[in-house]
Amino acid sequence: MTGSGPHLRAGSEPHLPAGSGPDPTTGATAEAAGGSVRAQVPVRRPSGTARAAALRLALMALPVAFFAAFFAYPVAAIVGRGLREGGHWHLGRIGDVLGDPGIRHVLWFTCWQAAASTALTLAVALPGAYVFARLDFPGKRLLRAVVTVPFVLPTVVAGSAFLALLGQNGLTDDLFGLRLGTSVWAILAAHVFFNYAVVVRTVGGLWAQLDPRQEEAARMLGAGRLEAWRRVTLPALGPSVAAAALMVFLFTFTSFGVVQILGGPTYSTLEVEIYRQTAELLDLPTAAVLTLVQLAAVGAILAVHGWTVRRGEASLRLVDGATTAHRPRGGERALLAAVLAVIALLILLPLGVLAARSLDAPGGYGFGYYRALGAQDSSGTFLVPPLETIWNSLRYAAVATVIALAIGGLAAAALVRRAGRLMRGFDALLMLPLGTSAVTVGFGFLITLDKPPLDLRDSWLLVPLAQALVGVPFVVRVMLPVLRAVDHRLREAAAVLGASPARVWREVDLPFVGRALGIAAGFAFAVSLGEFGATVFIARPDSPTLPVAVARLLGRAGGVNYGQAMALSTILMLVCAASLLVLEAPALRRGTHRGADLTGEL
Amino acid sequence: MTAVTGTELLRLEGAAVRFGARTALDAVDLTVAAHEIVCVLGPSGSGKSTLLRAVAGLQPLDAGRVLLDGADQAGVPAHRRGVGLMFQDHQLFPQRDVGGNVAFGLRMHKVPRDRREPAVAALLDLVGLPGAQRRAVAELSGGEQQRVALARALAPEPRLVMLDEPLGQLDRSLRDRLVVELRRLFGQLGTTVLAVTHDQAEAFALADRVVVMREGRIAQSGPPLDVWQRPASEFVARFLGFDNITEATVAAGHAVTAWGSLPVPDGTPEGPCHILVRPAGVLLRPPGDGLPCEVTGRTFRGGRVALLLHPDRGPALEAECALRDAPAEGARVTVAFAAEDVVVLPGEPAGSAEPDAMEAPTAGR
Numbered sequence: 031m032t033g034s035g036p037h038l039r040a041g042s043e044p045h046l047p048a049g050s051g052p053d054p055t056t057g058a059t060a061e062a063a064g065g066s067v068r069a070q071v072p073v074r075r076p077s078g079t080a081r082a083a084a085l086r087l088a089l090m091a092l093p094v095a096f097f098a099a100f101f102a103y104p105v106a107a108i109v110g111r112g113l114r115e116g117g118h119w120h121l122g123r124i125g126d127v128l129g130d131p132g133i134r135h136v137l138w139f140t141c142w143q144a145a146a147s148t149a150l151t152l153a154v155a156l157p158g159a160y161v162f163a164r165l166d167f168p169g170k171r172l173l174r175a176v177v178t179v180p181f182v183l184p185t186v187v188a189g190s191a192f193l194a195l196l197g198q199n200g201l202t203d204d205l206f207g208l209r210l211g212t213s214v215w216a217i218l219a220a221h222v223f224f225n226y227a228v229v230v231r232t233v234g235g236l237w238a239q240l241d242p243r244q245e246e247a248a249r250m251l252g253a254g255r256l257e258a259w260r261r262v263t264l265p266a267l268g269p270s271v272a273a274a275a276l277m278v279f280l281f282t283f284t285s286f287g288v289v290q291i292l293g294g295p296t297y298s299t300l301e302v303e304i305y306r307q308t309a310e311l312l313d314l315p316t317a318a319v320l321t322l323v324q325l326a327a328v329g330a331i332l333a334v335h336g337w338t339v340r341r342g343e344a345s346l347r348l349v350d351g352a353t354t355a356h357r358p359r360g361g362e363r364a365l366l367a368a369v370l371a372v373i374a375l376l377i378l379l380p381l382g383v384l385a386a387r388s389l390d391a392p393g394g395y396g397f398g399y400y401r402a403l404g405a406q407d408s409s410g411t412f413l414v415p416p417l418e419t420i421w422n423s424l425r426y427a428a429v430a431t432v433i434a435l436a437i438g439g440l441a442a443a444a445l446v447r448r449a450g451r452l453m454r455g456f457d458a459l460l461m462l463p464l465g466t467s468a469v470t471v472g473f474g475f476l477i478t479l480d481k482p483p484l485d486l487r488d489s490w491l492l493v494p495l496a497q498a499l500v501g502v503p504f505v506v507r508v509m510l511p512v513l514r515a516v517d518h519r520l521r522e523a524a525a526v527l528g529a530s531p532a533r534v535w536r537e538v539d540l541p542f543v544g545r546a547l548g549i550a551a552g553f554a555f556a557v558s559l560g561e562f563g564a565t566v567f568i569a570r571p572d573s574p575t576l577p578v579a580v581a582r583l584l585g586r587a588g589g590v591n592y593g594q595a596m597a598l599s600t601i602l603m604l605v606c607a608a609s610l611l612v613l614e615a616p617a618l619r620r621g622t623h624r625g626a627d628l629t630g631e632l
Numbered sequence: 633m634t635a636v637t638g639t640e641l642l643r644l645e646g647a648a649v650r651f652g653a654r655t656a657l658d659a660v661d662l663t664v665a666a667h668e669i670v671c672v673l674g675p676s677g678s679g680k681s682t683l684l685r686a687v688a689g690l691q692p693l694d695a696g697r698v699l700l701d702g703a704d705q706a707g708v709p710a711h712r713r714g715v716g717l718m719f720q721d722h723q724l725f726p727q728r729d730v731g732g733n734v735a736f737g738l739r740m741h742k743v744p745r746d747r748r749e750p751a752v753a754a755l756l757d758l759v760g761l762p763g764a765q766r767r768a769v770a771e772l773s774g775g776e777q778q779r780v781a782l783a784r785a786l787a788p789e790p791r792l793v794m795l796d797e798p799l800g801q802l803d804r805s806l807r808d809r810l811v812v813e814l815r816r817l818f819g820q821l822g823t824t825v826l827a828v829t830h831d832q833a834e835a836f837a838l839a840d841r842v843v844v845m846r847e848g849r850i851a852q853s854g855p856p857l858d859v860w861q862r863p864a865s866e867f868v869a870r871f872l873g874f875d876n877i878t879e880a881t882v883a884a885g886h887a888v889t890a891w892g893s894l895p896v897p898d899g900t901p902e903g904p905c906h907i908l909v910r911p912a913g914v915l916l917r918p919p920g921d922g923l924p925c926e927v928t929g930r931t932f933r934g935g936r937v938a939l940l941l942h943p944d945r946g947p948a949l950e951a952e953c954a955l956r957d958a959p960a961e962g963a964r965v966t967v968a969f970a971a972e973d974v975v976v977l978p979g980e981p982a983g984s985a986e987p988d989a990m991e992a993p994t995a996g997r
Contacts, residue, residue: 522690523723525710528740528788533711537736541727 089444090456093437093502100495101463104474105321111477112318120315127319133303137323140283140299143214147221147282148275154222154372155229156271161369162230163237165362166355173370174230177377179607181227182553184560185287186577187606190584190599191380192220192292194387201383216292221285223376225278232274233267240266242354269338276335280328284465286563287577291584300324301563305469309567321470328465332458381603388596392589399597402590414572416579416598422569423559423576424605426490430497430558431551437498438505438550445506446513460506463499468563472496475568493575496564501554508553512546513539556606576602641666641824642687642792646696649682649848656682658848659696664792669818669825671839673832675871679848680828681720684794687826688717700791711740716790720797722781724769730756730780731765737788755783758817775806782814786823793818795827799834811837832872836860844868866977869908876909876949882976890946891923895971906977911938913973914951916959922966925949927959941967 113120127133162174180188195201196216202208240263248258286301293302300320307317358366391398403417441460445453463471475492516539524534562577569578576598583595642664649657656679664670672680685691687698689710698705705713716737724733731752738748756764759779772780778799785793798814799807815838818825829835835842836856843853844864852864863869866877880887880894882902887894889907896907916939928948929940937958941949951967959965 517723519719519721519723520725522688522710523717523719523725524736524740525690526688526713526715526717527737527784528711529736530711531709533740538725 086444086453089440093441093444093460094456096437096502097459097463097499100475100479101466101471101499104478105325105466105470107478108314108470108474109318109321112314112316112321123315124319124322127316128323130316133316133320136298136300136303139297143217143221143297143299144279144283144285147218147225148279150218151222151225151229151278152271152275154376155226156233157365158226158230158369158372159234159237161366163234164242164355165358165366167358167366173373175611177230177373178227179381179603179610180223180377181231182556182560182606182610183224184562184577184580184602184606185224185285186291186560186562186580186584187384187599187603188220188224188380189288189291190580190595191384191603192216192223192288193584194383194596195380197292201379214297217285217289217297219376220288220292221278221282223380224288225281226373226377228277228281229271229274232277233270236270237263237267238354240354272338273335276331276338280331280335280465283327283331284324284467286468287581290581300327301467301469304467305563308469308473317470317473321467324465324467325462328462329458332461332465336454336458384596384603385600388593388600391593399590399593400601402594403597414574416583416594419574419576419579419598420601420605422573423602426493426497426565426575427555427558429491429494430501430561431554433494433498434501434505434554434558435547435551438502438554439509439547441502442506442509442513445510457506461503464503468496468500468561469567471499472564472567475564490570490573492568493565494558496568497558497561498554499564500557500561504553504557505550508550509543509546512542516542552609552612556609559602559606559609639666640664641668641701642826643699643702644683644687644696645699647683647686647693647698648695649679649686649691650694655848657686657693660848660850662843662850662853664824664826666824667822669815669823669827669838669840670843671835671841672826672828672843672845673835673871674830674845674851676830677847678845680830680845681796682848683845684717684796684826684828687713687792687794688715689713690717714788714791716785716788716793718781718785718793718795718798720800722777724772724777724780724784726769728769729765730761730767730769730772733769733780734765734783734787736784741788751787752783755787758786759783760813774802775810778802778810786821792824792826795825797829798827799831800829807831807834808837814838844871846871862975863908863977866906866908869975869977874908874910876911876914877906877977878947880905880907880976887974887976891943891949891969892945894969894974896974896976897971900976908975908977909949909969910973910975911950911952913970914941914949915968915970916951916953916957917966917968919964919966922968924964924966927961927963927965930958930961941965943967 113123128137158177162170193200193216196213196219197203197209200209244266245258245262248262249255253261283299284301285299286305289297289299289302290305293299298306300323304317304320304324307313307320388399389395389397404415438460441456445457475496479492520538521534524538525531529537559575560577561575562581565575566578566581569575574582580595580598580602583591583598640663642662644660644662647657647660647662648655658679660679660683662670662683672683674680682691686693687700689705689708689712693706700713700715725736728736734752734755735748738751743751752765753762756762759782761776761779761783764776764780769777769780782795782798785795799810802810811834817823825838827835827838829838839856841854842856842859844851844859846867852859852868859868860872863872863874869877878889878891880889881904882888882896882900884902885896885898885900887896887900887905887907894907894909923943923945925941925943927939928942931938931940932955935955937953937955939951939953939958941951943949949967
């Protein structure tokens, strides 16, 4: 859903070398040396194919039911309510809506800003991908974790940060009188801020594992340095660049929080327009048409993405990513400096300004705004002190994480064996909530889940359920490559040594999956924490979440509200960053590349 | 150790496995006696690994039966069969250290800790890695991994140990040493072994009995020396590295071939057949009487030299001679054939029996 900031490499397949042996190169060496040592026993397990299929279906049952009840049904209901009247479909409305010049303007803006954001992100982040993949410099691991922070940051926080940087009375306003607050530049900058990590991780993760000797071989055959890169490395990276670009396009195409906060009245994406039509103008037919348009666009983007990823699975010669980096030399030092400068300006500065603004209280620097958060609001914006929203958010996010882990874990288990068109469809279905209008889902929840058998109108579960919808794709994407990377013969080895199937799962799978489970949980938690588009509809007035509170504070005039919004955003940022750094901690501490590889899947 | 008369431990009856249209195992009948070491030999894709997987319970049969100690194993899952399998690329558990890997099977069999630790130590001593318990498997060399994998497979004391290309990834000299060690070890322990390899030298050094497989069927089975001396078919002969094979017609104690008339052992049935001349039976003679040839290649093998000869008539020949007798490349020689090294090959007609060129070992060439 689009209200949340985080991004992931949907449909990404493992860039881990196949097989989970300790040395990813052994397979290749053995093949090269022996040629014949690999018997041609198919690794697939034909044992009771029917039983395996039945098991897969059983594993899929709960995720499918979940998606049917909490995604398909609400979205369908909204579309139906908008386009059905008196028992008849009014499909002519689609034409009416799309013919409207205002809507056409929105569509045009949505497309071109997404294209521009994608191009800009690639231009800024590809050098970063190279630097993180191939250069060795002190603090690299920590910096890699830091650039990933925006990746899990709620859009509301990003919007606030760029408002504090570029907006009225923002840093650039104070320093140069430059106000970009409600300009397209602020939107593009925020989009790059968000998606920088998508490119660095997707492309850089693969780049680190490309065997540098391939380029060396080309150079020995007479290719120049650039020529070798263009002929050998670029084609290998191509599919992953395309996949990253499509993901960035998807996320910027459906951008909500950023455009809502930075776009002002002039700029509006489809998603923002759906929100406006639904919540402000109560024009459900128009919202329904726009939802359909967005659904179709997102479906198309995901289909192209899936195709790209599958094509990119072509056998590349991959090596251990930790062995390919080298100290920067010559021009690489300048490149490194440039990349570090970009990171400082684009990622650290907005976050720093946000934190600084939150401390810049009327009575001088201090925690004045933070203290105000704890007080009962006199203006009636909130029924509870804003500080309580932290507790609400944490509670909701924790429940959402549990749901997402259960649903996503089952789905990943069902998808482990690559099989059939049905499973690919299921895989795609799981990704859909990422691109579908969160506003539609949220509003759909309101109108569908208020009667038996699913009467959740007054249930606090509504919020975690909506948030889990966004968490599930993350869980699946993190778990799937890891589950697939477990060599099936390891399980067989355990079975032959006397381990029962349950024991095999515990002894072989769990040690691998355990860590991925932690990472998946962390992502699901951060995403749930930041979910805005759906939550804004369904959170009850007496228990709003952090992002909802930030948006409400920003929506009101006055320096105190603004300061409190900054303070709340800072808290949200810290919580998200903390949950991410906890995930990255094992990789940082142990210095193993294994952990880094896992998050590199995203 | 060569006591093949012991009780029957493993029996396969008409075992068949199909992968789609491909038949990996085709009605295989095989028995292994207790304490016997049987080596299954064949090119890759001949169904050897599938055979092991079927016995282990990792690969269900499409037809036939697997019996262990006389009990049909249908429906018995892998973890209850009580057999050990050493995988061709070892499949050590990367997240466990050496001790953890070796102790795994003991833990699965609920051996208490105080008995596990001495058992692991003893096994590591046995495979020549004393005190390696705490080492990470990632830092082991290929040979060391192989030893750990072996110790791990032996630990639960399985009634049958199966080895899938046990030495496949190791270099030649290490293999030669380990195979001798393995045979001594299995002899010491009285283990019943069913091993699979594509390397005939390994098979002959390790086994009490060799089973040659081809396209899912057993092409020949017997003691190594028998198989080596009397290949049952052209396929087996070529797989063992013998290339001096040609069509022949036997009549009156001689075989008429493209190379001329060859002496054959007494009692050879008359009629058309294929014959093999072992390189040792291709005798170099001074120019004169015999088959004139040109020397086109020489391969040095210790004190012996393998010569590749291009006869004036008939297919290429391989001969063997002592180092000091080796003629130069391009030299003209004349060869004669020794009757005791001429083997009549029964079995299938020519042409259909080309073993995979990449897979055929090159010994003897």
